[in-house]
Amino acid sequence: MKLVGKSVLITGASSGVGEELARQLAKKQCKLALLARSKDKLQALQKELQAKGAQVEVYAVDVCEREALEQAIYSAHKKLDGLDVVFANAGVGILKPAHKLKPHQIERMIEVNYVGAINTLLIALPLLLEKGQGQLVGISSIASLRGLPGGAIYSSTKAGLNAFLETLRVEYRRKNIEVTTVCPGFIRTPMTADIEDSIPFMLDVDKAVTIIIQGVEFGKAVVGVPGWLYNLTNLMRFLPSELYTGIASLFSK
Ligand SMILES: NC(=O)c1ccc[n+]([C@@H]2O[C@H](COP(=O)([O-])OP(=O)(O)OC[C@H]3O[C@@H](n4cnc5c(N)ncnc54)[C@H](OP(=O)(O)O)[C@@H]3O)[C@@H](O)[C@H]2O)c1
Numbered sequence: 001m002k003l004v005g006k007s008v009l010i011t012g013a014s015s016g017v018g019e020e021l022a023r024q025l026a027k028k029q030c031k032l033a034l035l036a037r038s039k040d041k042l043q044a045l046q047k048e049l050q051a052k053g054a055q056v057e058v059y060a061v062d063v064c065e066r067e068a069l070e071q072a073i074y075s076a077h078k079k080l081d082g083l084d085v086v087f088a089n090a091g092v093g094i095l096k097p098a099h100k101l102k103p104h105q106i107e108r109m110i111e112v113n114y115v116g117a118i119n120t121l122l123i124a125l126p127l128l129l130e131k132g133q134g135q136l137v138g139i140s141s142i143a144s145l146r147g148l149p150g151g152a153i154y155s156s157t158k159a160g161l162n163a164f165l166e167t168l169r170v171e172y173r174r175k176n177i178e179v180t181t182v183c184p185g186f187i188r189t190p191m192t193a194d195i196e197d198s199i200p201f202m203l204d205v206d207k208a209v210t211i212i213i214q215g216v217e218f219g220k221a222v223v224g225v226p227g228w229l230y231n232l233t234n235l236m237r238f239l240p241s242e243l244y245t246g247i248a249s250l251f252s253k
Pocket residue numbers: 011012013014015016017018035036037038039061062063064089090091092093112116139140141142183184185186187188189190191192
């Protein structure tokens with residue numbers, strides 16, 4: 001689906017990938033609904049984009065609070081004359097050896113990355129079905145493809161999201177609903193600010209978001225960001241577990 005002029009909802013729009021998606025989509029004359037918890041940041045972004053002529057609605061909402069999320073999505077659908085595309089982008093990434101993760105960190109990642117993303121997409125889905133078309137986009141991660149040292153919970157929330165998105169893609173293909181899974185490698189955003197120095201192949205957020213938008217417009221099932229890194233990592237899925245464990249454990253602290 002070409003995104004020019006479309007009505008687009010983005011969760012996690014107060015920072016990083018979501019904020020950049022909003023900026024680039026505003027340049028495509030999209031009507032935007034931006035969701036996150038940080039009201040001040042959303043309002044500042046709204047002001048910036050409105051000054052450039054964009055229609056922007058903002059909702060300070062936690063994706064883990066289903067009722068508030070539902071109200072926000074319904075309101076956005078009404079104000080933007082029907083949603084066309086929904087990005088479930090809000091996420092939390094805490095990469096640490098499993099035994100060092102605190103219970104509240106584990107719960108937060110599962111709640112935001114998995115349950116929050118599922119809630120976002122399943123609340124929007126009936127609205128798109130009613131409209132007769134639409135596109136659902138889940139921001140997953142290359143870390144979902146195999147167990148990543150430090151990513152016991154993060155990787156598994158994203159792997160679960162992949163399975164959910166693939167099932168939706170199959171179930172709704174013949175109902176004109178496209179479903180896209182986005183798998184980025186590391187992107188320079190506040191999420192990676194602490195580990196930036198130790199990571200090779202880190203992408204600037206503007207480049208990453210341009211790749212995401214191109215893939216979404218192309219209606220791809222899976223968008224690798226960048227594509228070559230996704231393909232290379234995906235190949236590792238064919239390595240026998242013993243061999244993969246031996247190699248990956250070399251990177252474990
Ligand atoms: N950066 C990377 O290297 C990378 C790589 C692969 C995948 N990803 C994925 O890309 C997505 C965006 O990450 P990012 O790098 O842009 O991170 P970020 O800069 O930390 O932004 C995360 C966004 O999620 C929102 N959020 C967090 N918890 C929320 C909640 N409970 N309810 C609503 N919004 C919530 C945050 O807003 P508030 O705090 O205002 O709520 C913020 O807008 C995530 O799904 C992440 O897993 C990132």
